[in-house]
Amino acid sequence: MKLDMALVRGIDKDEIKQLLCSALVDFGRNTGIGLIAGGIENEEEPETLIRLDVDLGQGYFLGIPQACFSAAVSEKREMIRKYYAKKYIETARCAVYPIIRPLAKPGYTFSPDKKIETVYETLRLNPAITDLLCVNHNMPVDQVSRLAMIIPASI
Numbered sequence: 843m844k845l846d847m848a849l850v851r852g853i854d855k856d857e858i859k860q861l862l863c864s865a866l867v868d869f870g871r872n873t874g875i876g877l878i879a880g881g882i883e884n885e886e887e888p889e890t891l892i893r894l895d896v897d898l899g900q901g902y903f904l905g906i907p908q909a910c911f912s913a914a915v916s917e918k919r920e921m922i923r924k925y926y927a928k929k930y931i932e933t934a935r936c937a938v939y940p941i942i943r944p945l946a947k948p949g950y951t952f953s954p955d956k957k958i959e960t961v962y963e964t965l966r967l968n969p970a971i972t973d974l975l976c977v978n979h980n981m982p983v984d985q986v987s988r989l990a991m992i993i994p995a996s997i
Contacts, residue, residue: 843870845896847881853894854886860894867895876969885921892925897972926987951977961986 845863853859863879870877879891882901891899904918950971952961965971976984 843875843877845877845879847883847901850879850881850887850891850901851883852887854884854890860890863891863894863896870897871895876972888922889925889928892922892929922987951975954978954983 843866845866849859849863853863867877869875876897878898878900879887879896880900882888882891882899882903884903887901888899888904950964950968950973952964952974954976961974965974972987974986975982976986
């Protein structure tokens with residue numbers, strides 16, 4: 843389900859929009875429907891959307907839709923990782939088991955030597971995959987969120 847840019851625009855400053863988005867996230871989780879926030883235009887909006895547990899995001903702030911990965915995208919990817927780390931730290935302060943949710947749900951695993959293009963193509967063809975786990979010798983070494991991969995909706 844796509845959250846219209848009218849809801850996303852300025853969500854970081856509007857409590858009503860945040861409450862509506864939170865309700866839609868709950869609805870999506872209970873019905874197995876993923877959410878993508880469209881029209882992300884500034885740095886504060888993805889931070890708020892990550893805090894609200896929105897699955898995916900797109901918008902010119904994150905990058906224009908492209909057929910392949912671009913080096914310029916790495917800066918935005920790092921920013922998104924920072925927001926997830928911040929959310930994790932905040933969650934860890936108020937939850938006993940903050941890491942269980944991403945590890946307990948079935949997901950897609952890949953080895954460290956897998957080409958990023960192959961992982962990207964898997965995500966593009968399987969929109970239900972929200973998290974990826976990098977596994978080396980049957981041991982998890984990293985977790986990547988779909989949002990961090992910035993999958994354009996137009997390809």
